[in-house]
Amino acid sequence: MKQFVIHAAVLVAAMFVGGCQRSEAPVLFHPQGQPQTLGEWHVLSSDGKQLKLNHGVEPYALNSALFSDYAHKLRTIWMPEGRKAKYSANDAFDFPVGTIISKTFYYPRGQDGAVLRVAEQKDESANGLDLSKVRLIETRLLVRRETGWVALPYVWNEEQTEATLARAGDVVPLTMHKPDGSAKTSFAYMVPDENQCAGCHSTNNTTRELHPIGPKARHLNRDDPWHDGQNQLARMVSLGRLEGLPATGVPHNARFDDASASIESRARAYLDVNCGHCHSQVGPADTSGLWLDAGTDEARRLGLCKPPVAAGQGTGDHLFDIVPGKPDESILIYRMSSLDPGAMMPEVGRATVHEEGVAVVRDWIAAWLGNCTSDGAHVAMR
Structure with a gap:
């Protein structure tokens, strides 16, 4: 079978005041292999100052999220143009071949190299991340290939310009505290290896196939943090990214921190x-x-x-x-x-x-x- 690639869009030129600037290369789906750098996928890009989402890469949020040592997470989904995920009431949506789901783990910056223990803010990942304010740790990709899902962990360099494949995982020493300086703790942040990624995402003990965990109706059924007045699932439908969403009866999980x-x-x-x-x-x-x-x-x-x-x-x-x-x-x-x-x-x-x-x-x-x-x-x- 011939190898193929799926592009998000053709390269275009955009005119700006004072000159002409070439756009970001389109998202590149790799149907095989294990690209050694995150940049080879063109899902996210960083110049060391800002982490940006490529064209067609949509952020999403969950009602309640998996805890990971107080790390914040920028979650995104990219699907090939014209392809849709299929709705499921209980299980993870059935995403088409070519789908790339990313989750970038990061912390707000504290003083003296420490990171802050604070709640995630709804608007901090609308168009990317200001890297002067946050420290990137890792980005995990979940990629839907013809043979099924594969999980690939990438660890960011100190310059925050590129992340490299870490098949064996990694350990990142961190010191974390609250904004007022209290609750200071030093710990070893563990980047999971490929087997650990597969262990969590093999949600069926019989088939042992990998599946996404977060993109389920009950987790995604919420207001879109970056588009006022829009429900995330309804927005997916309007963007041509989801089919089969019922008009009523969509399950919904609470926010664990919602006191109401x-x-x-x-x-x-x-x-x-x-x-x-x-x-x-x-x-x-x-x-x-x-x-x-x-x-x-x-x-x-x-x-x-x-x-x-x-x-x-x-x-x-x-x-x-x-x-x-x-x-x-x-x-x-x-x-x-x-x-x-x-x-x-x-x-x-x-x-x-x-x-x-x-x-x-x-x-x-x-x-x-x-x-x-x-x-x-x-x-x-x-």
Whole structure:
């Protein structure tokens, strides 16, 4: 089979005051191989001063996002011209061959080389990133080829001009603190290797095929942060990028940090995006019996008075995944709060504890009523 490439658009010339300037080269889809630099894809470009999105590369945001050591993320999708993703109510959308999904991890800059622990701002990645204000760490690509999805991690250089393929992963030492100088911590940010990328994105333990995690209806069903008054999914339809979107009944996850939403919806949304791709009926942790995806409603499967499948270090000597009203006695909180490699959950992707996320799940468990008997039965309060 002959190799082929897909271009976002032909090169054009644009006239400016004072002269003529050539546009950015179009997005280049590589149907095979592992390009050694991010620049070879032409999805994002950097001159060391600004990270820019190429023509046709659209940013997107999630309702609640996967925690990654407080890193901010610029997420983008590019699809070949004239091709559309197919809507699914529950699973990741079916994207056409040639799709390139990118996720760039970065931090706002602090003082003396440190990075800041602050909430993501809705407008900071509308047209790219001002590199005088942020430090780029890595960009991960998820690429849809004829044979399926492949994951490629790229690590940015100190000049922030290019990112290089890091098949074996990488370690980036960081010091992070809040804007007022508090909560200062030094940690090793871990860039996952190819196998770890595949481990998270192999959301079906039978097929072991890679799939996107974030681009699902319930995560994308929200206002577009960069286009006032537009829903992200409706915008995808208007741009000719999505087909099959129903007029009503589109699922929606809460923002875990939205104080106006119920504590249950916030905690379930957090667990869904952080844990549900693994802890589901078909995921890699299916044998654990603990299913934390959005489609699970059975309290026992969510962990209520459920003993662990395997005892030991990961339990912290606790008896049940969730003890109603007692988060400190629940294995779920213990593992979310741990930094012990033998106990922490998720197992990869973090070297710090997400205090705000743990607090939401803690409050959710604290609101549960009843007691667990010694044999794992739940006794409701009367």
